[in-house]
Amino acid sequence: MATADATALSSPRHGAVRRGLGAIFTRPGFRPGLVLFSLPLLGILLGALVLAPAGMDGAIRLTAPSWAHPFGTDNLGRDLFAHVLRGGRVSLAIGIAVAVLSTAIGLVLGLLAGFIRVVDAVLMRIMDGIMAIPGILLAIALMSVAGAGLVNVIVAITIADVPRVVRLVRAMVLSLREQTFVDAARIAGNRTGRIVFRHLLPMTLGPLAVQATFICTSAIITEAYLSFIGAGTPPDMPSWGNIIAENRIYFRGAPWSVLIPGCFIAATVLGINLMGDALRDALDPRVAKAI
Amino acid sequence: MAAFIVRRMLLTIPVMLVVATVVFLIMRLGASDPAAVLAGELATDAQIAAIRARYGFDAPILVQLVKWFGLLLQGDLGVSIYTQMPVTTLIGQRIGATLSLALYAMTIAVAIAVPLGTIAAWKAGSLIDRAVMVFAVSAYSFPVFLISYALILVFALDLGLFPVQGYKPLARGIGPWLEYLTLPALSLGLAYAALLARMTRASVLEMLRQDFVRTARAKGLRTFQVLVRHALRNAAVPIVTVIGLSLAALISGVVITETVFAIPGIGRLTVDGIFTRDYPVVQGVVLFFSFVYVFLNLAVDVIYALVDPRIRY
Numbered sequence: 013m014a015t016a017d018a019t020a021l022s023s024p025r026h027g028a029v030r031r032g033l034g035a036i037f038t039r040p041g042f043r044p045g046l047v048l049f050s051l052p053l054l055g056i057l058l059g060a061l062v063l064a065p066a067g068m069d070g071a072i073r074l075t076a077p078s079w080a081h082p083f084g085t086d087n088l089g090r091d092l093f094a095h096v097l098r099g100g101r102v103s104l105a106i107g108i109a110v111a112v113l114s115t116a117i118g119l120v121l122g123l124l125a126g127f128i129r130v131v132d133a134v135l136m137r138i139m140d141g142i143m144a145i146p147g148i149l150l151a152i153a154l155m156s157v158a159g160a161g162l163v164n165v166i167v168a169i170t171i172a173d174v175p176r177v178v179r180l181v182r183a184m185v186l187s188l189r190e191q192t193f194v195d196a197a198r199i200a201g202n203r204t205g206r207i208v209f210r211h212l213l214p215m216t217l218g219p220l221a222v223q224a225t226f227i228c229t230s231a232i233i234t235e236a237y238l239s240f241i242g243a244g245t246p247p248d249m250p251s252w253g254n255i256i257a258e259n260r261i262y263f264r265g266a267p268w269s270v271l272i273p274g275c276f277i278a279a280t281v282l283g284i285n286l287m288g289d290a291l292r293d294a295l296d297p298r299v300a301k302a303i
Numbered sequence: 304m305a306a307f308i309v310r311r312m313l314l315t316i317p318v319m320l321v322v323a324t325v326v327f328l329i330m331r332l333g334a335s336d337p338a339a340v341l342a343g344e345l346a347t348d349a350q351i352a353a354i355r356a357r358y359g360f361d362a363p364i365l366v367q368l369v370k371w372f373g374l375l376l377q378g379d380l381g382v383s384i385y386t387q388m389p390v391t392t393l394i395g396q397r398i399g400a401t402l403s404l405a406l407y408a409m410t411i412a413v414a415i416a417v418p419l420g421t422i423a424a425w426k427a428g429s430l431i432d433r434a435v436m437v438f439a440v441s442a443y444s445f446p447v448f449l450i451s452y453a454l455i456l457v458f459a460l461d462l463g464l465f466p467v468q469g470y471k472p473l474a475r476g477i478g479p480w481l482e483y484l485t486l487p488a489l490s491l492g493l494a495y496a497a498l499l500a501r502m503t504r505a506s507v508l509e510m511l512r513q514d515f516v517r518t519a520r521a522k523g524l525r526t527f528q529v530l531v532r533h534a535l536r537n538a539a540v541p542i543v544t545v546i547g548l549s550l551a552a553l554i555s556g557v558v559i560t561e562t563v564f565a566i567p568g569i570g571r572l573t574v575d576g577i578f579t580r581d582y583p584v585v586q587g588v589v590l591f592f593s594f595v596y597v598f599l600n601l602a603v604d605v606i607y608a609l610v611d612p613r614i615r616y
Binding site for chain 2: 041137138140141142144145146147148149150152153154155156157229233234236237240241242243256260263264267270271274275277278281282285286289
């Protein structure tokens, strides 16, 4: 058993993975990023296990942070500590859902556009059109007709983000398909489908993972913006954005009710961005030198 | 050069057609029944039917699309349901505030980002460089409203240097205009500066490795001259491109900043349109901003070709 493990650990593939992880971990921004992201994440996870949803108590409206209420209370007398940690679940879920969906949809469309000329001509014109609309406005337009709701927010932000992934995948496929290893695979008798899935797809995954981290953070911010202007998640579903939206009229007397959820967004987004930068630099050391 | 400019301008026509179609389809297909959305939750079936007939929602979708293109070509963005005024008039009334905010913010962003990015590139790897990069990645990660509220807390509520909210048009004098617009422009400008500083650093760093910079140094020029006259000047093209590409970020920032500071601009018009379910306004503003974005990118491309004689299309 021990011998089998030792063999597995010393296999070239395992070594490459370990070196890769090491390269990411030693990048300057990765560790601070991990810490920044872990703090709100731990809070959200522990909050989900331990804390009950914040109840309303008219007697303690808008009280400043104290030992009993570390983040203070909001206008309805809800404990902001429990409320913000609960809101984090929604914000983070939206970020992750948008990242996964837009990467998956963009990957499929990008592969199609890269390989089928007719699809490319039509699809890319549509993508150019969608990209010409600033993402937040596209989401605002969608939300204004679809109405507040978690699924609507995810769909609206995903539609705005898909073209960016399609462009990236298409560009990679177009350059990769001219490489000699693709010719070699073709000469060896592989079908197009196999070439795409066995040879091209794995090479696009690194840059896609980087893109996914940036989509995740921009989705968290876009959700906050949408909720802030009243076109995001419904008020009965707390997210960092709509907690800020609910409390902003009390900012003068209770700045913590806006700044604390705002800091949670900032820490999460900054953490993920730093890790995304480290991942990008580790995957492409040339970029690391330039930027 | 003229041929390139004409070709580049012609290329924007299909993009704008697709933009208009996408916006149209979102607004028509996004809701199960646009007439019901317009009528509100308390409307009767008869009222909904009347709205459907009045706005032509009962016609086939292709007919509606062609009609909408016809109106757009005449510069007609529709009529607001809430105020019964043309959307173009509403935009016209508010464009001054939005333009003031955007230009002031961009000026602040360039004033912060270009020197910071250049110094960071010059001292690459140093503590200053790291500090600039930390600023860049942080300001980029912070939601605009967090920066806005932090600035309000310190400069308006604590120090009392600026008003908390509101707007005074330039016609009322430059003093009040600056007084009301400085905090909003600063919060928007800081986020934008983060993007620009990163790009300036990368472009200047690239230029500093070029032979002509070494030649300039070998001629005995002072560092300042090498940096500004040679490196920065040649790095200007990619920086201008980034200014164009990140205009989308500026536009979304405008919507949020106008909401925080209660500035009566186009962003605020959008938000009011969402609250009053005034969907011709939302549709008109989205289209307006998208066209502005397409045109500004066209302008950036043309400037790009004009300032850099090496670029041949």
